[in-house]
Amino acid sequence: MANKPILHYFDGRGRMESIRWLLAAAGVEFEEQIFETKEQLDKLRATVLPFQQVPLVEIDGMKLVQCRAILHYIAEKHNLLGKDMKERAMIIMYSEGAMDLMELLMMYPFLKGEEQKQKFTEMDNKAKNRYFPAYEKVLKGHGQNFLVGNRMSLADVQLIEAILTVEENIPDALSGFPSLQAFKTRMSNVPTIKKFLAPGSKRKPPPDAKSIESIIKIFRG
Numbered sequence: 001m002a003n004k005p006i007l008h009y010f011d012g013r014g015r016m017e018s019i020r021w022l023l024a025a026a027g028v029e030f031e032e033q034i035f036e037t038k039e040q041l042d043k044l045r046a047t048v049l050p051f052q053q054v055p056l057v058e059i060d061g062m063k064l065v066q067c068r069a070i071l072h073y074i075a076e077k078h079n080l081l082g083k084d085m086k087e088r089a090m091i092i093m094y095s096e097g098a099m100d101l102m103e104l105l106m107m108y109p110f111l112k113g114e115e116q117k118q119k120f121t122e123m124d125n126k127a128k129n130r131y132f133p134a135y136e137k138v139l140k141g142h143g144q145n146f147l148v149g150n151r152m153s154l155a156d157v158q159l160i161e162a163i164l165t166v167e168e169n170i171p172d173a174l175s176g177f178p179s180l181q182a183f184k185t186r187m188s189n190v191p192t193i194k195k196f197l198a199p200g201s202k203r204k205p206p207p208d209a210k211s212i213e214s215i216i217k218i219f220r221g
């Protein structure tokens, strides 16, 4: 039995959450080494972080950083990166769109006042007028259950994560997008995903004031 992947990160979502999602969707159990202080992060930086940044995932004898490299490796290993080069390109293209949307959501809780208001407007506008219409069009266009190749891929996992995260902030975000609503229901019922969405899984909660403060302390010292 191969060793479980070990995820090194702080106790929150950030850029590791998509990796947790993907492993969970692939049915892979993983372990987490959570760091809670700047000293612990600095120790990792001095030893195993080539670019001084996390996420870091130990997997199959490698110590991988850069979330896209990690995601693509896991996706390819578990048959979630398409059947050929063209599918792979499409999957990465759609997955990058979802990541761009996630990037807006990731920073939002860390902002304050006017900056946060502006970010909310950008998030709301881009979710409803840029990203969701694009995915709605793809799903409605080919009428299949998943974005590419009629089977679940990295792109679908990134998209369901983005949808649920947008909805935490904007509950009616999917109201104009029937194909995305159906996609959300389908994806939420994939057994591995259903398990990840249930209480007690390794899914991290949205950041609250306390976790935001501790994350800022770790990175800003």
Ligand code: GSN
Pocket (backbone or CB within 6 Å): 014, 015, 052, 053, 054, 055, 065, 066, 067, 068, 219
């Ligand atoms: O995709 C990646 O993994 C990298 N291109 C970016 C990783 C990154 O920015 N990591 C942050 C913490 S996670 N959230 O944003 C990080 O380690 N920042 C500290 C630093 O010195 O850059």
